[in-house]
Amino acid sequence: MVNSQIVLSVEKISKIYESAESNVHALKNICFQLRKGEMLAIMGTSGSGKSTLLNILGALDQPSSGKIKLNGIDSNDIFDEPRATDYRRENIGFIFQNFNLLKDLSVAENITLPLILQKYNSKEIEQKVNEMIELMGLTKWKNHRPVELSGGQQQRVAIGRAIITTPPIILADELTGNLDFNTSTEVLKVLVDMKKQFTQSILLVTHDPLVATYADRVLFFHDGQIIDEYHCSGTGDIEEIMGKFQNILGKKSV
Template sequence: MITKNLLLKINSIEKKYYIGKNEINALKNVSFELDKGEFIVVMGRSGSGKTTLLNILGGLDSPTGGKIFMNGKEVRDYHKEPYATEYRREKIGFVFQSYNLLKALTVEENVALPLILKNEKPLKIKERTAEILELVGLSKWHNHRSVELSGGQQQRVAVARALITSPAILLADEPTGNLDSQTSEEILQLIVNMKNKLNQSIVLVTHDPKVAAYGDRVLFFNDGEIVNEYRNQQDISINDNITMIINKFQSLIRGE
């Protein structure tokens, strides 16, 4: 049976890397589902496979086993050209820890880039760029070069750029990793607003339990496997959810 809101089904994804004769099992038998509008957080120690998972979901890397279904249909060869570019452009928005903006371009140009690459009409690009800049609170900055902005503002630009094509999934790898705690919270609030306003589906990687408490569900990774899961409770405070996440994460690190 297909659940009405099911967007993505990840079925026994596996990723092996080979370095010389050494085999690295970066992902082992990873299965989970992402509903439309759901915000999933991925936590785990360094090297547990979080970035590998995001890269595979985003078509930047290919799994060595398993299947991915989007809207009930298997997405085959989505990570191979000529499909990969289209898949990334149409389905995925990426936000990285290091913003990855183009220094020579203005805020507006950075944000518009995915639509320019899609050969959209100039008028449509102009309108959509203005709309998304308004949404992330950067209208006033449209003509500034990205290097003139603070880290938090640059990450806002990156979020706007990721969402301008209305992607099915927003993938964010440690988006607050370079920011102080107050700015982290502002970026998180922005991401949560996008989830609420746009019914945006999100998979976000973080080391920070405070960040994880904003998601709907937290998946805990260890050695390439999902070893635990926590659903944030609506009827307890954010601080109580943070405590629960810290406890789960610590028991994972202790190997329980």
Template sequence: MMTSNPLKTMMNNIPVPTSQLIEVIQVKGMTKTFQHESHQVTALQDVNFTIYQGEMVAIMGTSGSGKSTLLQMIGAIDAPTSGQILIRGEQANIYQEPQATLFRRDNIGFVFQSFELLEDLTVADNVAMPLILQDMPHKEIETRVNEVLTQVEMLQWRTHLPAELSGGQQQRVAIARALIARPPILLADEPTGALDFNTTNTILALLQTIQTKKQQTMIIVTHDAYVASYADRVLFFHDGRIVDHYDNERNEYDVGHILEKFKQIARGDV
């Protein structure tokens, strides 16, 4: 199984002994194949890794390398052909209903590139939707909505519709919606892909603040070395396999190191 060196705390970059780390997700032997009429496509090949509580991990790779497929496996949107996921050390039976829906409800917050907000609902109602579906009491929903909107600095826009917001504001709302059920795992698929550079910086800083203050575990799929540099470590995918990794040092050289590894992988030098 591929692991990094002993991880570092997100607050002060001090090495933490592995024995003190809490395993949130352990992926073991994950393989996914798609059968077509005349051929078979392997999207994931025997993928193994562990992610710890409070860690932000970037998944980076070329188009078609298996990044988004992996996210679907972790989020119980699709089932692997073989392999398993352990959640906090326990084998998770999450690929049949109703277990899959319950697992996503209780453990996963999703953030998408295209925001996926409901156009006819206000900011507050969009954010509240996961709790409404859980039949949570109205008073508690209101409290939670105000809490997360404050956290992402969008409280004053709570009565606005998505069309009245900028792209960056819409992504803040989407992050609030992903966090409102207090999931232990946040999955983000190209969360800054539709944003300009300055707005990307704002969203990345927000995610880093949430990670630090809430010890939020995050997995971010990206093709951007700059985005990947905000993570604690980067896992590089190619042809459905993890072929390399990089531990960010939180300095000006990280982007260059990540980009060089990515170029090598894109050239097939793995």
């Protein structure tokens, strides 16, 4: 359930990439709010600033102007180290298109990493990791390395790793980009279940209207701006989302 509590408030975020030849205005005064337990999808044309936004929200990059409020508190110092690392560790779980698992570690070891970084004791770690592996349906694969798993299984490991410390915000960039239809559906259902169980807020970037139907709300990006919004409350109409997306794709040539 989407809660009325605002977890993240994005206030007039702009990003200009400067270079000797030209400046790219990747984000222009972006404003929106993410509520507790909300799944927010971002769709948009290539180069519209989606990954730039995720990088800023994850404190992997700094905005040129604007601010982020976390639970109502100004969080501008999150962009400076060492605060940025603490902010990421305490608040953000990342899920990537290419899974980004450590290839020499087992499934259990990959899922364990965030708990070690947050200094959980070994008893807590063992219990939490076993629970997560079971939740993700990975018991059989616990001691296997990522290369021995299918794409969907690897993405479930990545989801387990992202949520094991129950960070309030999950950021996902094209999490189904390397998965087929059935596997995408399976991974999305896992994510929605996890969101319900832990009341996390999820912001996911996607090109896929099917993925967006699982969201509570979709923001459409074009040329660094939010140009449309769609409320679907987890049962979005794929035709309607596709229509809006096509409309934005059409603007590409303008």
